[in-house]
Amino acid sequence: MNPPDITLVPLLFASIFTSNILLANFLGMCSFISISKDMQSSNGLGMAVTLVLFLTSGLNWIVYHMVLVPLGLVYLRYIIFIIVIASMVQITEMVIDRVSPKLYITLGIFLPLITVNCAILGVSLFMEIREYSFTQSLVYGLGSGLGWWLAIMLLSAIRKKVEKGPVPAALKGPGITVITIGFMAMAFIGFGGMLPVQ
Amino acid sequence: MELATVLVAPVALSAISAALAVLISVTDKIVNNYGEVAIDINNGSRSLKVTGGTNMLVTLAESAIFVPSACGGRGSCGECKVKVNSDVGPHLPTEIPYLTNEQLEENIRLSCQVKLKSDVDIEIPEYLFKIQQYQGVVERIRDVTHDIKEVYFKLTDGEVDFKAGQYGQIEVPPYGKVKGPTQRAYSMSSVPGDSNHLEFLIRLVPGGIVTTYVHEHLQEGHKMKIIAPFGDFYVRDTDAQMICVAGGSGMAPFKSIFYDFVGNGMMDKRDIWYFFGARTKKDLFYLDELNELQEKYERFHFIPALSEPEESDKWEGATGLITEVLDGYLRDTIPTSIAKEGYLCGSPGMLDACMAVMRSHDMAEDKIYFDKFA
Structure with missing residues (x-):
């Protein structure tokens, strides 16, 4: 295994900005669109996604490299990754229920749905495809989470403004939101000029 | 392919799942411990x-x-x-x-x-705080129709104090595929004076946990947990005419109320109109008892009505939906000069329809009391 030659700080920066999992790869869109209408829940969900991403990228790396590769079971990676993700979501859910029942209720069904948030499985698969080392994986997971968090916070802030604006009736709600996301994605791609890493 | 290579995948998968399950259980123990x-x-x-x-x-x-x-x-x-x-x-x-x-x-x-x-x-x-848990022993269980059983419990640990019309909750133990104890509410059909017994009328609901248990497993001598009394369905102490409507096992609170009246000498004090709706004659019960009350007490009127009488029923009483019969009586028979109170017990659909009929005859909504089975 040869980890790609990228140091941790640029990797963190890249995963937050230039290759933002949401705005460059368009992964994890459903909760991004539906939760972003409320800033407080966006913040909560962002935090939850970041936590799950950080935990799963580390755990999945360990399981992949310590169990699946040595046993020649790489073909089991999807099912294993998903089990690990589901478990981490379960734990996150229990912790949030205990720590902040209010957030637990506002997130509602979207909290368990993190299980099938494609951003999470996406990060685990990118980490494997790009052959990141353990620390790189952790940083990449954390960075992707922070990037997701940042993107949903930005979007919910913009939506708050847009809501008050004269939006044509047909574009109200998800319509204008998707257009907004398009503009945001262009802005984020702009960061790519600063740091051309993948 | 060797057996070992086939086995290693499920074993690895199970081991990883097991490790995660342990992790979740431990978290649950820590996180969900509220002391x-x-x-x-x-x-x-x-x-x-x-x-x-x-x-x-x-x-x-x-x-x-x-x-x-x-x-x-x-x-x-x-x-x-x-x-x-x-x-x-x-x-x-x-x-x-x-x-x-x-x-x-x-x-x-x-x-x-x-x-x-x-x-x-x-x-x-x-x-x-009055509500208590009792241990009931089935003293008598019998079919009153093809799908309604009358269950008479003796309370072995104390006396119950309730108002006629209130309900109790009976708890069936786990059985068959039902893993935990299950409670359901049923109106008492016994009179409050009989304070060391409780009687319920339980209609078989297909797929119902408690009703199936009562109909298929419960026998004389069996013990059951009963919690009582609950509810605000009881007779208000006024001179108004009572317009009572019931269907099926909705008979229960009225049986309790009328026999309580008989015991207290209240049967002559006010006019009572009791409408009981059923589909065919085989869904009717307590006919003899109620007709006897009607003969004995001038102010008690019992109107059973069948919505779909069969020819073999040779039915000569009222026919049609209970709402139609009620509507007819409110229009033609029941005096309009005396105040009226409504008492309803039955399925939500029947109740809503009867309430609409009562309202259309200018009965005040807050004078219509009901016990809705959900």
Whole structure:
């Protein structure tokens, strides 16, 4: 295994900005669109996604490299990754229920749905495809989470403004939101000029 | 392919799943441990120390305080309302449909939906303290129709004090595929004077946990947990004419009410019109008893009505939907000069339709009392 030659700080920066999992790869869109209408829940969900991403990228790396590769079971990676993700979501859910029942209720069904948030499985698969080392994986997971968090916070802030604006009736709600996301994605791609890493 | 290579995948998968399951269980043990929680009831009139982590309804019941719950804690009846004076988080989406705006404002909660996590301060009606748990032994069980059983329990540990028309909850033990004990509410059909017995009329509901148990497993001599009395369905002490409507096992509270009247000499005091709706003659029961009451007491009128009488029934009484019969009587027979009170017991559909008929005859909504089976 040869980890790609990228140091941790640029990797963190890249995963937050230039290759933002949401705005460059368009992964994890459903909760991004539906939760972003409320800033407080966006913040909560962002935090939850970041936590799950950080935990799963580390755990999945360990399981992949310590169990699946040595046993020649790489073909089991999807099912294993998903089990690990589901478990981490379960734990996150229990912790949030205990720590902040209010957030637990506002997130509602979207909290368990993190299980099938494609951003999470996406990060685990990118980490494997790009052959990141353990620390790189952790940083990449954390960075992707922070990037997701940042993107949903930005979007919910913009939506708050847009809501008050004269939006044509047909574009109200998800319509204008998707257009907004398009503009945001262009802005984020702009960061790519600063740091051309993948 | 060697056996070992085929086995290694399921074994690895199971091992990883098992490790994660252990991790989750451990987290659950740590995170869901709320320790001891204090419940303060009615500004210090009672205080309890309980283990947190479960819902308030169950926790209170474990301390012998029985908040009414017709559905047994599934959040589908809206009966288990409790006023909570401490912060237990916002109302859940499961609670909101059962609460009016004022109740939301006052922080009335469905106790089955509120998980006890910290010390709470609650208010409940004083009469709930009257509610007790009894051990009932089936003294008699018999079919009164093809799908309704009359079950007569002897209470072995104390006497019950209830008003005719109220209901009790019976609990069946786990059986077959049903893993936990299940409670359902049924109106008492026995009279309050018979204070060491309780009788219920239980109609078989296809797929119903408690009704199936009662119809297929319950026998004389069996023991059952009964919690009683609950509810505000009882006769208001006025001179108004009572317009009573029931269907099926909705007979139960009226049986209790009428025989309670007989015992107290109340049968001559006011006019009673009792409409009982059924489909065919085989769904009718207690005909002889009720006809006897009608002959004996001039002011008691019993009107059984069949909606789909069969030829073999040779039915000569009223026919048609109970709402049509009720409508006819309210229009033509029942005197309009005397005030009327409505008493209804039966399925939600029947109740709503009868209420509409009563309203159309200018009966005041707050004078219509009902007991809705959900």
